[in-house]
Amino acid sequence: MLHLQSAQMLLRLEKCLRKSLPESLKVYGTIFHMNQGNPFKLKALVDKWPDFNTVVIRPQEQEMTDDFDHHTNTYQIYSKDLKNCHEALSTSDVINWKQHLQIQSSQPSLDEVIQNLATTKFIKVKQTQRILYITPEMAIKLLPSLPETKNLPPGYSRPKARAPCVLRSPPHLKSHLILLSTP
Secondary structure (H helix, E strand, C coil): CEEECCHHHHHHHHHHHHCCCCCCHHHHHHHHHHCCCCCCCEEEEECCCCCCCEEEEEECHHHCCCCCCCCCCEEEEEECCHHHHHHHHHCCCCCCCCCCCEEECCCCCHHHHHHHHHHHCCCCCCCCCCCCEECHHHHHHHHHHCCCHHHCCCCCCCCECCCHHHCCCCCCCCCCCEECECC
């Protein structure tokens, strides 16, 4: 896979990923932070450039010194093409399967790809799911950039903002949270 190092490439990648929200959210957010100075010293890898299908974000190799630290050994993956993703990850040394690690994605469709890769390497995988909470201000910023429902893959729908009264925060907190969920 190709390592994107120039600021122009990372900015272009951020712009492309923004068009693929909400599926690209995990990788988009990481690229956004990389473009703000890369405080976590991550690297962005793509299968090809500029017409990429698969993006993998990972720490620099020198940061991944503890084989049992699955918090540091964390990868974020986004792919437009599951077959391409499987090929890109199975034919490269992008993921160090000898370490305890985390693979994060906003795409449930990648579960099967990761499971198949792990099986071929005789690795046990534990899957978890999380719920994303977002402030109303951020939801307003993201909602216009989300694709129309008719363009989403089967099983996806445009997130619906819920009334701020659904989740109440203690009175001493300034902001309220809303939950964006897909049915």
